[in-house]
Amino acid sequence: MRDVAVVGIGINKWGELWEKSFRDIYVEAALAAINDAGVDHLDSMIIGCMSGGLFVGQEHLGSLMADYLGQKHLAASRVESACASGGLAFRHAFIEVASGISDIVMAAGVEKMTDVSGDGATYALATAADQEYEVFHGATFPGLYALMATAHMHKYGTTRDMLSAVAVKNHFNGSMNPFAQYPFKVTKEEVNDSVMVASPLRILDCSPITDGAAAVILTTVDIAKKLGKPIIKVIGSGHATDSIALHQRPDITTLKATTVAAEKAFKMANKKITDINFAEVHDCFTIAEIIVTESLGIFPAGKGGEAALKGETGLEGRFPINTSGGLKSKGHPVGATGVAQIVEVVKQLRGTAENGRQLKKQPKIGMAQNMGGSGGSTLVHILEVA
Amino acid sequence: MFPAREHREYPHRYRLEAGKCKKCGKIFFPHRLICSECGHREFEKVILPDTGKLLTFSVIRVAPSQFVDQAPYAIGIAELTNGVRLLAQVADCDVDSLKVGMEVRIEFRRIQTDGHAGVLSYGYKFVPKWY
Ligand SMILES: [Zn+2]
Numbered sequence: 001m002r003d004v005a006v007v008g009i010g011i012n013k014w015g016e017l018w019e020k021s022f023r024d025i026y027v028e029a030a031l032a033a034i035n036d037a038g039v040d041h042l043d044s045m046i047i048g049c050m051s052g053g054l055f056v057g058q059e060h061l062g063s064l065m066a067d068y069l070g071q072k073h074l075a076a077s078r079v080e081s082a083c084a085s086g087g088l089a090f091r092h093a094f095i096e097v098a099s100g101i102s103d104i105v106m107a108a109g110v111e112k113m114t115d116v117s118g119d120g121a122t123y124a125l126a127t128a129a130d131q132e133y134e135v136f137h138g139a140t141f142p143g144l145y146a147l148m149a150t151a152h153m154h155k156y157g158t159t160r161d162m163l164s165a166v167a168v169k170n171h172f173n174g175s176m177n178p179f180a181q182y183p184f185k186v187t188k189e190e191v192n193d194s195v196m197v198a199s200p201l202r203i204l205d206c207s208p209i210t211d212g213a214a215a216v217i218l219t220t221v222d223i224a225k226k227l228g229k230p231i232i233k234v235i236g237s238g239h240a241t242d243s244i245a246l247h248q249r250p251d252i253t254t255l256k257a258t259t260v261a262a263e264k265a266f267k268m269a270n271k272k273i274t275d276i277n278f279a280e281v282h283d284c285f286t287i288a289e290i291i292v293t294e295s296l297g298i299f300p301a302g303k304g305g306e307a308a309l310k311g312e313t314g315l316e317g318r319f320p321i322n323t324s325g326g327l328k329s330k331g332h333p334v335g336a337t338g339v340a341q342i343v344e345v346v347k348q349l350r351g352t353a354e355n356g357r358q359l360k361k362q363p364k365i366g367m368a369q370n371m372g373g374s375g376g377s378t379l380v381h382i383l384e385v386a
Numbered sequence: 387m388f389p390a391r392e393h394r395e396y397p398h399r400y401r402l403e404a405g406k407c408k409k410c411g412k413i414f415f416p417h418r419l420i421c422s423e424c425g426h427r428e429f430e431k432v433i434l435p436d437t438g439k440l441l442t443f444s445v446i447r448v449a450p451s452q453f454v455d456q457a458p459y460a461i462g463i464a465e466l467t468n469g470v471r472l473l474a475q476v477a478d479c480d481v482d483s484l485k486v487g488m489e490v491r492i493e494f495r496r497i498q499t500d501g502h503a504g505v506l507s508y509g510y511k512f513v514p515k516w517y
Binding site for chain 2: 136138195248
């Protein structure tokens with residue numbers, strides 16, 4: 001296997017981009033990554049997108065996006081793993097470069113979610129759950145994570161204030177991210193009093209509906225050196241699945257696919273959780289971040305909420321989580337999220353995170369955890385400054 | 387929900403038919419073609435018990451269009467007396483009085499109506515046991 005590095009990153013300002021098209025937001029982020037890397041060509045492109053079909057009625061993204069990116073006859077394909085589609089695109093790009101099949105590969109994620117009504121978006125997102133045995137009965141995505149939250153609160157005594165601490169922290173970090181959809185701070189009281197969506201989860205426990213894209217360029221370490229870029233190596237990649245239906249898992253207060261994907265990534269990287277300086281994780285709902293930090297082994301089972309409340313996951317804490325603002329504040333264009341996590345990890349490792357959210361003790365190793373559905377699939381990646 | 391998809395699920399949902407692995411004994415609902423525990427491919431048909439305990443629940447207040455008329459409504463995961471777990475609505479209850487661990491019974495109910503095709507869909511719901 002060849003050593004692989006990320007040499008270019010690109011993202012656009014996320015939000016409700018009604019004035020921009022699906023293809024335009026993709027190309028914006030892709031061009032930013034190409035400019036950043038300074039490469040003169042691509043050998044291939046992997047596109048993460050959860051549901052171009054249901055959100056904008058467009059499939060066949062390999063052809064569409066390569067064409068609009070001005071890449072005649074480029075090898076381009078789209079991969080899907082619900083909200084983990086971006087992480088999966090990154091893994092496939094990594095595999096392609098590592099294997100020697102291609103030298104310069106772009107992994108990019110995109111989703112245009114606001115061209116449909118709220119109900120249309122709910123329907124599209126629900127396709128990541130078990131349609132016939134969950135959605136049929138009236139389960140929504142907030143509802144499924146709410147089932148985890150109720151169980152976690154009952155088993156471990158996790159509290160309303162612990163959930164709110166996650167939202168407050170992520171909005172604080174996101175307020176310093178110029179690309180975030182909601183770059184404003186929220187208070188504990190605002191979260192606690194916000195509209196109930198699916199008890200115990202309130203609207204400020206939920207990540208938003210977002211239009212956005214993100215792109216990164218991977219190449220060999222040898223080529224990266226010639227480009228004169230800081231060498232940010234991909235040292236671990238893990239991918240695992242679990243039952244799509246939440247009720248078919250023996251324990252819904254943990255995310256087994258996340259644990260297994262992390263174990264695989266640690267094994268490849270020859271690292272353990274205590275070697276990692278910070279992480280971007282999948283906080284589609286506040287309870288998700290708490291359970292993910294436990295499933296990754298950052299905190300013991302049942303202690304993730306308390307850690308959030310004590311500030312251990314803040315910018316100055318012992319294990320900073322979601323310095324970008326996370327899905328909660330930055331936004332969650334489902335197919336793009338996993339790639340945007342890599343963008344933030346690279347920024348932190350380069351020391352270029354904007355507006356004071358750069359970690360003070362210059363980090364050396366960062367991690368990204370990207371999850372699909374109610375945890376039915378997970379991608380974990382570990383990056384290190386060479 | 388489309389008619390063909392409804393028809394396929396009738397035996398499972400209407401009669402709570404599950405598949406029990408002939409080798410390791412694990413019960414799958416809905417049935418499967420291969421056991422995810424031991425890899426065996428032969429099953430016998432078993433009928434699920436109709437009582438269990440609520441493991442977790444949520445009250446849905448922002449509902450998808452097919453369920454708007456029912457909101458707020460509760461969904462929950464219950465463990466039946468034979469260990470099989472199901473997700474369903476919790477009906478006939480005060481949604482604010484639900485508790486983890488409460489006993490529920492399964493009843494046959496209308497679940498939803500498809501907006502375009504007008505297909506009525508039936509299935510199971512949980513009902514707190516003392517009703
Ligand atoms: Zn078996």
